[in-house]
Amino acid sequence: MHSAAMSRYKAVLFFMVFACVMWIVLLYNFLTATSYNRDSFLILPFPDHFRLDGNLTVPVCACTWKKDSGLIPCVYRTGKQMQTTNGSRLHLAVVACGERSGEALVLIKSAVALTTSFIVFYIFTDTKQHSFFVKEFKSWPSAYLERVELRLYPDTYPDMQNWKHKFAPCASQRLLFPSLLRDVDALVYVDADAVLLSPLDKMWNYFSRFNSTQMLALVPEHEDPTVSWYHQSSKIPYFGPFGLNSGVILMNLTRLRQVNWSSTLVQYHQVYEKNIVFFDQDLINIYCHFHPERLYVMDCSMNYRVDHCESRESTSGSVCKSAEWNGAYLLHGSKRSFKNVPSFKAVYRAFEKYKLGDNLLSGLLEPLQGELFKIRENHRKKSSCDHLPMIFLRHFMMR
Numbered sequence: 513m514h515s516a517a518m519s520r521y522k523a524v525l526f527f528m529v530f531a532c533v534m535w536i537v538l539l540y541n542f543l544t545a546t547s548y549n550r551d552s553f554l555i556l557p558f559p560d561h562f563r564l565d566g567n568l569t570v571p572v573c574a575c576t577w578k579k580d581s582g583l584i585p586c587v588y589r590t591g592k593q594m595q596t597t598n599g600s601r602l603h604l605a606v607v608a609c610g611e612r613s614g615e616a617l618v619l620i621k622s623a624v625a626l627t628t629s630f631i632v633f634y635i636f637t638d639t640k641q642h643s644f645f646v647k648e649f650k651s652w653p654s655a656y657l658e659r660v661e662l663r664l665y666p667d668t669y670p671d672m673q674n675w676k677h678k679f680a681p682c683a684s685q686r687l688l689f690p691s692l693l694r695d696v697d698a699l700v701y702v703d704a705d706a707v708l709l710s711p712l713d714k715m716w717n718y719f720s721r722f723n724s725t726q727m728l729a730l731v732p733e734h735e736d737p738t739v740s741w742y743h744q745s746s747k748i749p750y751f752g753p754f755g756l757n758s759g760v761i762l763m764n765l766t767r768l769r770q771v772n773w774s775s776t777l778v779q780y781h782q783v784y785e786k787n788i789v790f791f792d793q794d795l796i797n798i799y800c801h802f803h804p805e806r807l808y809v810m811d812c813s814m815n816y817r818v819d820h821c822e823s824r825e826s827t828s829g830s831v832c833k834s835a836e837w838n839g840a841y842l843l844h845g846s847k848r849s850f851k852n853v854p855s856f857k858a859v860y861r862a863f864e865k866y867k868l869g870d871n872l873l874s875g876l877l878e879p880l881q882g883e884l885f886k887i888r889e890n891h892r893k894k895s896s897c898d899h900l901p902m903i904f905l906r907h908f909m910m911r
């Protein structure tokens with residue numbers, strides 16, 4: 513009797529000591545993992561080996577990062593949709609940290625407004641911002657809710673700390689998608705400062721053009737050698753004559769996992785670290801330089817930027833001819849053009865004001881058209897982009 517109580521007492525004591533030690537270890541891991549030191553930049557346990565055994569389709573709001581199981585998102589969707597859709601889902605990822613949430617929402621709204629296929633959104637954002645997205649999501653008419661699913665992810669987790677501050681806040685996640693989103697076959701990544709001008713399906717269909725070795729699709733950084741950063745100044749190996757812009761990336765994650773994408777990037781990073789300026793975009797350029805057979809080069813209208821209409825090479829400033837003829841599919845507000853270039857700003861504002869459910873013609877296209885023509889006629893500080901309103905309108909008109 514006495515010795516049984518004794519051994520029970522020992523077991524409890526042992527357990528308590530064990531629990532304390534575990535606590536200290538966990539606390540230590542937590543503290544060391546979240547403190548970031550710019551000087552000791554080092555890529556740590558890079559997650560090619562991450563396992564996601566969390567069931568991502570279960571509507572739980574765990575929204576956590578676990579060292580062993582990877583990322584588990586908060587999933588928001590309505591009940592009906594699982595029965596109505598089968599395989600044909602489009603996947604769109606966006607990273608929206610800090611100030612970027614408002615912009616990301618405008619992008620998401622443009623995708624939902626123009627696309628009739630089912631879209632799963634992967635939103636990486638500060639956990640504090642989650643309620644912002646959910647609140648907006650809940651305000652949408654049910655006809656839209658039935659064809660979207662929101663998966664919200666935290667913007668930060670221990671192994672990422674060193675990457676996170678290296679470039680624009682949180683822009684590095686896109687490099688980690690193959691490892692973080694283990695149950696996703698393919699997705700389109702788009703920078704938060706962008707709006708779609710056409711259904712997402714058109715861009716998604718590029719996946720079907722991939723040959724057996726292609727797994728990424730991007731748009732060149734420039735069409736014009738006189739201003740190409742990569743051509744003129746960069747010291748890294750880059751793709752093609754002008755490099756690639758990482759604002760829009762089609763990623764076949766299944767194939768990227770098969771070729772150990774993440775660990776290859778780690779190796780390139782170690783070799784070229786000193787010459788890297790645009791962190792993740794440079795890494796993608798280096799990767800595609802050495803693996804051109806894995807890249808599909810998309811047309812400039814899929815990632816239309818101010819560089820395409822303010823170019824010094826052409827007298828009109830316009831170097832993306834396909835967008836002049838057919839319109840831009842996606843407008844990317846890089847270089848703060850949604851704030852500084854009148855016509856870019858007008859497009860962004862039009863989507864920002866538009867309420868899902870309102871008539872697209874009278875609620876979006878007509879006011880935008882009026883605004884763009886007014887800018888072309890009257891605006892004092894005109895950009896050469898403002899002379900080409902049809903680039904922004906053509907896709908709407910063809911709907």
Ligand SMILES: *[C@@H]1O[C@H](CO)[C@@H](O)[C@H](O)[C@H]1NC(C)=O
Pocket residue numbers: 567569570
């Ligand atoms: C995910 O969860 C759903 C609902 O609980 C279940 O039916 C399904 O089998 C699970 N899938 C996997 C891969 O565990």
Ligand SMILES: *[C@@H]1O[C@H](CO)[C@@H](O)[C@H](O)[C@H]1NC(C)=O
Pocket residue numbers: 596597598
């Ligand atoms: C969904 O898939 C099931 C079987 O896989 C099929 O019977 C059904 O017709 C599909 N539904 C739609 C809407 O495609």
Ligand SMILES: *[C@@H]1O[C@H](CO)[C@@H](O)[C@H](O)[C@H]1NC(C)=O
Pocket residue numbers: 697698719720764765766767
């Ligand atoms: C991605 O690649 C895998 C493996 O080759 C293929 O089965 C899948 O259909 C591809 N996904 C898309 C969207 O093309």
Ligand SMILES: *[C@@H]1O[C@H](CO)[C@@H](O)[C@H](O)[C@H]1NC(C)=O
Pocket residue numbers: 770771772
């Ligand atoms: C990827 O890594 C795994 C394990 O590290 C290795 O077995 C495999 O051969 C690698 N694949 C390629 C294509 O390098």
Ligand SMILES: *[C@@H]1O[C@H](CO)[C@@H](O)[C@H](O)[C@H]1NC(C)=O
Pocket residue numbers: 723724725726804805806807
């Ligand atoms: C796929 O296309 C790329 C780019 O044109 C090319 O480099 C590669 O060799 C092609 N792969 C195959 C298997 O044809």
